[in-house]
Amino acid sequence: MPELPEVETTKNELKLIIINKYIDKILIFTDSLRFQLNKKNLKKIEKSKIIKVIRKGKYILIFFLNNYILLIHLGMSGRLIFKKEIFNKTKHDHIVLRIKKNFNIIFNDPRKFGIVDVIKKDLLLNSRYLKKLGVDALSKKFSYKYFENVLINRKTNIKNILLNQSLISGLGNIYVCESLFEAGISPFKLANSLNKKNIKILKNKIQKVLKKAIKLKGSSINDYKTPMGILGSFQNNFKVYNREGKSCKNIYCGKKIIRTIISGRSAYFCKNCQKN
DNA sequence: CGTACGACCTGCCCGC
DNA sequence: TGCGGGCAGGTCGTAC
Numbered sequence: 001m002p003e004l005p006e007v008e009t010t011k012n013e014l015k016l017i018i019i020n021k022y023i024d025k026i027l028i029f030t031d032s033l034r035f036q037l038n039k040k041n042l043k044k045i046e047k048s049k050i051i052k053v054i055r056k057g058k059y060i061l062i063f064f065l066n067n068y069i070l071l072i073h074l075g076m077s078g079r080l081i082f083k084k085e086i087f088n089k090t091k092h093d094h095i096v097l098r099i100k101k102n103f104n105i106i107f108n109d110p111r112k113f114g115i116v117d118v119i120k121k122d123l124l125l126n127s128r129y130l131k132k133l134g135v136d137a138l139s140k141k142f143s144y145k146y147f148e149n150v151l152i153n154r155k156t157n158i159k160n161i162l163l164n165q166s167l168i169s170g171l172g173n174i175y176v177c178e179s180l181f182e183a184g185i186s187p188f189k190l191a192n193s194l195n196k197k198n199i200k201i202l203k204n205k206i207q208k209v210l211k212k213a214i215k216l217k218g219s220s221i222n223d224y225k226t227p228m229g230i231l232g233s234f235q236n237n238f239k240v241y242n243r244e245g246k247s248c249k250n251i252y253c254g255k256k257i258i259r260t261i262i263s264g265r266s267a268y269f270c271k272n273c274q275k276n
Numbered sequence: 277c278g279t280a281c282g283a284c285c286t287g288c289c290c291g292c
Numbered sequence: 293t294g295c296g297g298g299c300a301g302g303t304c305g306t307a308c
Contacts, residue, residue, distance in 0.1 A: 002301060002302085003301060003302095006301075034284075034285095034302090034303080034304085058302080073302085073303090074301090074302090075285095075301090075302060075303085076285090076300070076301060076302050076303090077285090077286080077287090077300085077301080077302095092286085109285095109286095110285080110286050110287065111284085111285045111286050111287085111300090111302095112284080112285055112286080113284070113285070113302060113303075114302095154278085155278095156278085156279070160279090163302090165302085165303075172301055172302070173300090173301060173302085174301060175301090218301095219301075221300085221301065222287090222288085222300080222301085224301080241301095263279095263280070263281085264280090264281070264282090265300095265302095266299085266300090
């Protein structure tokens with residue numbers, strides 16, 4: 001599920017529920033996610049007050065009063081789920097954050113590509129996770145100038161650049177495809193060949209697509225739901241993603257959407273509308 | 277340093 | 293009904 005809009009939605013619901021509360025206990029059912037869980041570290045946040053919840057790229061950061069931070073990445077299939085009882089544990093529930101007896105936050109992740117870790121506040125920006133993370137796609141720091149500097153001198157295709165979290169963080173395959181379509185730019189176009197106008201349009205479209213997706217609580221594919229159990233609906237607005245062989249939604253076009261592979265991942269686009 | 281690619285893991289869908 | 297192959301919203305480690 002989780003690109004910037006889904007992570008933002010998850011973070012927002014989380015914030016609503018847990019700010020100023022305490023995690024009474026952490027229960028671990030699986031300790032090998034993307035990285036081996038550090039149980040000793042995780043224990044450090046038990047019984048400390050939660051004072052802040054933010055998102056950086058695709059990471060959720062939960063700040064505690066004792067200067068530790070719980071960092072969560074949802075990987076490819078991770079979700080947070082609010083649950084009253086945990087005796088009805090379902091498959092792939094790996095970690096339980098117990099707030100109260102009748103209120104738990106579950107980290108569920110079938111593919112186990114997610115990350116859950118606790119980091120000391122002073123070490124956060126230097127951690128393996130955030131050290132090389134690029135500017136967030138919705139932050140003010142993602143300026144025209146910054147974008148131009150990222151693109152200049154790079155001869156890889158623009159799709160790979162946008163997927164590279166160490167340059168700009170938050171975008172994934174869905175929103176890259178959708179943004180490139182909105183901007184009329186081919187996913188194959190080389191980064192250093194975008195002109196000023198291309199760069200401006202692409203930056204605007206990226207942010208516009210992300211904001212609209214957040215408004216709709218993300219995209220629900222394969223049953224993805226927010227922690228409160230709500231379905232996102234941006235998938236109803238897909239213009240290219242997952243639409244291979246269907247006709248382009250631009251009026252007066254109607255050509256078929258193409259799916260091809262770029263660096264091992266699907267790229268969906270309209271040959272007619274993405275000529276730039 | 278930048279880039280390319282296999283690896284990690286589970287589930288689902290399709291064709292035979 | 294069963295099995296093999298390909299695919300999936302991500303990113304890391306290794307090799308060049």
